[in-house]
Amino acid sequence: MWYSQNTDAQLQEMLRAIGVRSFAELIRSVPETLQRRTLDVPDGLAEAQVIELGEQLAARNRSVKDVISFLGAGSYHHLIPTVVDAIAARGEWLTPYTPYQAEASQGTLQAIYEFQTMICELMQMEVSNASMYDGASAAAEAAVLSLRATERPRFLVSEAVHPHVRQTMSTYLSDASAMLQVIPTVNGVTDVEALDKALKDDVAGVLLQQPNVFGCLEPMAQAAQRAHRVGGLFVASVYPVSLGLLQPPGAYGADIAVAEGRCLGSPISFGGPGLGLFTTTQALVRRIPGRLAGCTVDQSGRRGFTLTLQTREQHIRREKATSNICTNEGWLALRATIFLSVLGSHGMRELAQLNLEKAHYAQRRLSEIPWIAPAFDQPFFNEFTLQYDEKVNVVRLNRRLAAKGVVGGLPLAQWYPHMPHAALWCVTETMTKDAIDRTVGALKALV
């Protein structure tokens, strides 16, 4: 199957109109030694065959709809209102490009403007861009911005920041003359004393994650205050769903707030595409990476929207641009905008409340099991770390649980080798009480 429309006869007619005898003549600028008019690719398939192929591959997976899954760790399964899929599937939303011609792209531009506003409200920050690749690259770009804005060489990141985020930051900063320093934790949260010791006047910024990778709430306000005391920036990496209940970054003085926003209306999709959220203060607006949509007027004074402050971008500043980002995650940003509209203020509050209640119920029930205890004595949102008895092998236990259709908490040893008996459990609004109770029963029966 192919989607090219022109028939062989039309192609011949077009070649004649061009003034060549054959396609080969048309590509004579490609040296013959390099031409290779074949491909080692299987034959094409009919639509029905491709559907069959897709379904066969899907059948080799077990999705979070087929199992009871307690996995979170940066990728969270949440409800997606039907209206999100229905509207976002429209071709007018799926198939336009970056809105370079504003007059023919008012839908995309107004939706981005609404997205920017909603993300600002959620974060209580002053400026949002039109989105970035994912939460990890947004955090990396936040570090890059901090280093440039302060002209200082050191950036501090808590050990309790998701390791993939730290790895991505480290890749981004690997060739700059910058140093990424990790601050240890104590009892599941960033060690504020260690942070104090590391904070010197060569520190460009500090990044903490809220709630952190162990599920614990961090002392964000204290950390922000300390970063500011030495003239550094404070960067918060947050979980958008928690912000229905949890103090937003703007309230504790974050200079930059980033997030993985895929949880707002897009499926987990094996972790990607993600939706990087990037917000900052008015003071840093001209240094913000990525696209921005702005409100303006047309020749008759009517309101309209356009991409703006493009002089920061690489098609104008080239090697002096604020970042090399040329794309955003427009379609996921649209989905988030629809998601936030349909949930509204109260829906977001209730969503966070449901997550809190169910997670706390699960943590309490799981902790009743004699060989399980909470790993830390810290407040949490919808994710928590449990400490198993030393006799229990976390990986083997999970394998046995999986046989019963339950994906248990994530063994943390793969990221934190000093925690061989700890597992990270996540409970969102998609989990039922019955599934929690059954899991508790299964665990009791296993050991």
Next chain:
Amino acid sequence: MAEPLIFEQSVPGRRGYLLPPSGVPALAAADAWPDEALRPIPPPLPEVAEFDVVRHYTRLSQLNFSVDTNCYPLGSCTMKYNPKLNERIAAIPGLAYVHPLQPEAHVQGTLQLLYELEQLLCAITGMGAFTLQPAAGAQGELTGLKIIAAYHRRKRHRDRTVILIPDSAHGTNPASAALAGFTVEKLHTGPNGLLDVQELQQKLTRHVAALMLTNPNTLGLFERDIAAITAMLHEQDALVYMDGANMNALLGVARPGEMGVDLLQLNLHKTFSTPHGGGGPGAGPVGVRTSLEEFLPVPRVVKKGRHFAMTARSRATVGRVHGWFGNVGVLIRAYAYIRTLGREGLIRAGETAIINANYLKAKINDAYAIPYDQPCMHEFIASATPLKAHGVTAGDVAKRLLDYGFYAPTVYFPLIVAEALMIEPTETESKETLDRFAEALVRIAKEAAETPDVVKRAPSRMPVERLDEVKAAREPNLRWTAEQHTAVSGG
């Protein structure tokens, strides 16, 4: 009629979505958390009904041009038809709802798909291995530059600080090079529209880490000296990075592997037709020759017998550029596309893209200047300089095209051509559409001579007239506030 913002439609107390009952004992956040962690009031978001949301975002969608509604000949962006079938495959719950940390036994289907996609991309490009992680072309470039840096570190080339980039390159090339810590040196395009090999020879010092070359280049021309160019670089132990944004033209024509290219990124959303979504998501896998494979980001999918696994081990890796494994939803669409077209379909796509571009060029040849008039690949540059005598610019032509129902070509790029219109029709536009598009362009050239004001004031048939971009930049208004609303309704 303009569509009000969703915030302006908000009515306190109106609801759009009902969450399921909790089913577990109630718990107040105030009892679970310290006071300072609590948000005192919920985030101020719109309060609207589901139907409000449906009408609002349906209406907004109608204010957009898109591939599904209009011909979108945007140069270098390869806005071909996005098959509906690919959306269907990506939405299969067994593919869309897998968690990236699920046990490998639960995600064999996804891992198999990713593994096969990597093999297919190798076959199409002639490269030895791919990482599927980069989320977009520009992130692929950055990844490639990190690999170049790692290669020279390995070789203890401490002074390889320079990346050579032609003046016609995409803006992301120099931006990526700078972000990766390199210095950029510009190469000039020769009078024939190709890289000036003599200048390259002069600038090829021992400080050069790599050449970043787009092929076919942004003028739509194939760099015919590519084999000699890569040999020159290799002689200095420098690498050749190919920006693969224009790979659509090479399908079934030639493979970068045989050109001596060391590494390249593919923009899957372009060549392999995944929807651009108003700016993303894309996917920018990076392919390398086998000798560079160890530097690729991890994790990668490996096949062990019949089983697929993720491996995170590689001592030389440049690290990780994505929180997980890449934009998998996009990768699924690209995989479906490649399997649908297969060998014959991909070859047909490349051929038709090239014929369509050359046909269109021939049709407008008399009305516009064609600065590099030789057979082009899948796109070409026209120039609106002949219209300048009447005060009409490339930007004006772009706006007037909107009135005729066509999205505009890329304008003012590449920077080396005055009043550039960069046109890429792609293989999925029919001859009939191309005829209409050519006719519109020719008619605009005529209007420029006869009624230039009509062109300069365009567009006149869009939801808004030409927008004040200076005001947008001087007084940035990047978000709505309630005060603005009062001002609007008061005025």
